[in-house]
Amino acid sequence: MHNKTVSELKKYLEEKKISSVELTKHFVDRIKAIDPHLNSFISLTEEYAITQAKKIDLEISKGKIRPLAGIPLAQKDIFCTKGLKTTCGSKMLENFISPYNATVVEKLNDAGMVIIGKTNMDEFAMGSSNETSYFGDVKNPWDIEYVPGGSSGGSAASVAARLIPCSTGTDTGGSIRQPASLTGVCGIKPTYGRVSRYGMIAFASSLDQAGIFTRTAEDCAILLTHISGYDPKDSTSSRKDVPDYEKECKQKFTSMTIGIPIEFLDGLDNTVKEVFEESIKVLEKNGCKFKKISLKSSKLGVSAYQVVAPAECSSNLSRFDGVRFGHRADNTKNIDDLYKKSRSEGFGQEVKRRILIGTYALSAGYYDAYYLKAQKIRKVISNEFAEAFKEVDLILGPTAPDCAFKIGEKSNDPIAMYLSDVFTVSTNLAGLPAMSLPMGFKNHLPLGLQIIGNHFDEAKILSLAHHYQKITDWHTKKPKLSGD
Numbered sequence: 240m241h242n243k244t245v246s247e248l249k250k251y252l253e254e255k256k257i258s259s260v261e262l263t264k265h266f267v268d269r270i271k272a273i274d275p276h277l278n279s280f281i282s283l284t285e286e287y288a289i290t291q292a293k294k295i296d297l298e299i300s301k302g303k304i305r306p307l308a309g310i311p312l313a314q315k316d317i318f319c320t321k322g323l324k325t326t327c328g329s330k331m332l333e334n335f336i337s338p339y340n341a342t343v344v345e346k347l348n349d350a351g352m353v354i355i356g357k358t359n360m361d362e363f364a365m366g367s368s369n370e371t372s373y374f375g376d377v378k379n380p381w382d383i384e385y386v387p388g389g390s391s392g393g394s395a396a397s398v399a400a401r402l403i404p405c406s407t408g409t410d411t412g413g414s415i416r417q418p419a420s421l422t423g424v425c426g427i428k429p430t431y432g433r434v435s436r437y438g439m440i441a442f443a444s445s446l447d448q449a450g451i452f453t454r455t456a457e458d459c460a461i462l463l464t465h466i467s468g469y470d471p472k473d474s475t476s477s478r479k480d481v482p483d484y485e486k487e488c489k490q491k492f493t494s495m496t497i498g499i500p501i502e503f504l505d506g507l508d509n510t511v512k513e514v515f516e517e518s519i520k521v522l523e524k525n526g527c528k529f530k531k532i533s534l535k536s537s538k539l540g541v542s543a544y545q546v547v548a549p550a551e552c553s554s555n556l557s558r559f560d561g562v563r564f565g566h567r568a569d570n571t572k573n574i575d576d577l578y579k580k581s582r583s584e585g586f587g588q589e590v591k592r593r594i595l596i597g598t599y600a601l602s603a604g605y606y607d608a609y610y611l612k613a614q615k616i617r618k619v620i621s622n623e624f625a626e627a628f629k630e631v632d633l634i635l636g637p638t639a640p641d642c643a644f645k646i647g648e649k650s651n652d653p654i655a656m657y658l659s660d661v662f663t664v665s666t667n668l669a670g671l672p673a674m675s676l677p678m679g680f681k682n683h684l685p686l687g688l689q690i691i692g693n694h695f696d697e698a699k700i701l702s703l704a705h706h707y708q709k710i711t712d713w714h715t716k717k718p719k720l721s722g723d
Contacts, residue, residue, distance in 0.1 A: 240265050241401040242723070245310055245458040248404060252309040255299065259292035259309030263353050266311045270356065270402050276720060277378045277400060279393040281316045282324050283356040291353045298351075305351030306465065313406040315394045316357035317364055318344050318449075319438040327440050328360040328372040328390075331565045331585035341438025342470045343407060343449050350465045355403060359393030362587045363556065364409055364442040366390050367417060367659040368649065371589040376646055379422060380720040381684055385643040388418030388659075391452070395422040398452045401721040405453045405462055411442050412544050413638075413663025415450045416675035420638035420687025423677045423716060425704070426452045427459045430695050431670035432477040434463075435470030443551035444475075446544075446667045454714055456676060456704035460484035463697060479695055488701035495703060497522070498532035498631035503662055508641050514679035514686050515637050518707070525710055527703075532627050532634070536619045540665035541657055543620070546600050546613035547668070552590075553597030559585065592653065621669040628693040633703060636662055638675040638687030662689060672697045676704050677713035685716075 240262060243251065251257050267285050274280050288311070295309040319325050319337035321344075326332045340348065348354075361371040369377040369392025377392040379385040380400035387396040391408030395418035398406050408415040410428035419426025427450050434449045441447060451462045467481040499519070504512060519529060561567040561581025568580035586594070600609040627634060640661055649656045666673045671691055678688035688707070692700040708714050717723055 241269055243404065244455050245404050245453060245461055246455070248310050249307065252299065253304055259295040259299070259353060260289060262309060263288050263292040263311055263355060266355055266403055273400055273402060273720060276383060277380060277396050278375050279359055279377050279396040279400070279402065280313070280356045281326055281328070281359050281374050281393070284323055284354055287323060288353050288355045295351055295353065305349070307347070307461070308351035310352050310405070311355045311403055312347060312352040313356050313358045313394060313397050313403045314344060314354055315391055315407050315409060316360055317409055317440050318407060319440070320344050320354065320357065324357065325440070326357070326374070327364070328362045328374060329585065329587065329590070330373045331559050333373065333566065335564060339438065342435035342472060343466050344438065346466050358391070358397055358406055361390035361392070362590050363440070363552070364390040364411055364414055365552065365589050365593055367413070367656050369393065369418070370646065370650060371587055373587060378646070379643050380718040381423065381643070383720070384645055385684065386421065386646055388421035388643065390414040392418045394452050395419055395424055395426065398424045398454060399718055401717065401723070405451065405458060408450050408452050409439060410448050410450055410667065411446045411548060412667050413660040415452065416638050416663050416673060416687065416689060417660060419452060419675040421643040421685065423685030423713070423718070424452055424454055425456055425459050425674065425676045425714065426450065427463060427674040427697070427700070428666070428672060429463060429467065429697050430477070430672045432475050433672070433695065433697065434466050435473040435476045437470055437472040441555040443548040444555060445551060446548060448667070456488060456701050456708055457485065459674070460488040460701045460705070482698055484698055484701055487698035488705040490702065492526070492702060492706040494526040494528060495632040495699070496528045496530055496630070498530055498627055498634045500532055500534040500537065500634060500636055502534055502537050503636035507637065508681070510681045511637050511641060511686055514681070515688070518678045518688050519635070521710060522707065525706070530631055532631060534623050534627060534665070536616065536623050537665045539616050540620060540668060541661055543613040543616040543668060544660070544664040545596070545657055546609050547617065549593040549597030550600050550610050551597065553594045553601065556590070556594060561585070617668045620665050624669045624671060633696070633699055634691040636689050638662060638689040642681040642684035642686055666691055670694065672700055674700050674704055676707065677716070679713055
């Protein structure tokens, strides 16, 4: 059953070919057997999941079938889940039990999904390799000597290894798409405001967005429909109507004009470039038209992001002070000592680095030189995308400049690590939707194809992705660690 998609499992459960309890136990057993090699889960919520599954089976027996009734799901450990630990991959929240559900969690619970565990992640979503987690590195199921990408590395790795059919993630500068690329799965980051951020522990509030990991574009469409929509608890959520993404993506494919940014190809690894160009040829043969475009300011994206994101994180993480919740240091002399020791002990090195950078960029005398300038670059990037979408329907490129790198390879080089997101950060700065899906391999490691759309054009993205997966089979490839 672990090789079935969400769409297939949905039919199996509705037709009572398997019960939710049986399905849940199947995936729990797989996690227990395989995850010790991957470390993709921080917590396995077996008892909680079985209780949820029994409730769903009872409902199904009475003829009440919710849209996603009984399908197991893993939640990234950044989403607050009532009565369960929500650690954010940090010592600071190692023992935090949330008193409420994030809206994403609530919506998927309402759809009938079963939470089977909370996935590992870079601490407070700060990282591109899942090596900053307090709970240890996550391994790539294609080769455990390599990283799975980050910050949502646990969510991506668990789906790639068939430990779970789907999982949630968050994307601040590429944290869904980059790990999706490095592990060979599908990952979608919707338009900023399409999905509520309520109950999603904040890193950089103007950039963060929740999304989904699955193995197919169709499954992404199914889940995105259920997590999207206006939320009065989130002032940045959009009131725009939510389409039925599954229905939209499966409609007859019509020709599209797709832009290829010349900047995405400059200095690109030869193998990645060849695989990407082969994807273009496949789509050309099937009716797509391609046009070279320029997004010259996208090269400034990483620089702007590494000012804006740390600035916002330095503000958001000030709430973790050792007083109200989170890690609290012992044997402190006074309130200042409590703050210093609690934050020094509770935060890891990457989080401290970003807090310091952000505080510096926002300080008197440097605000105009750094933060204000970064926001101006952000606006230029957004305007360039807007101009491009006057000429093309979607934009296509590699998701990452290369395949996964070895664990520890970039740990002492923050700049090299940050450049892993060179093709993804610009869409967050502009608030645009984007998706990564498998397009091939470099040696034995997956490579991802990124599709970028205009605001609220998720249906177009999913349509192209679904069409691509109908004419290719990269998404069906399985890592050895999947156990099959």
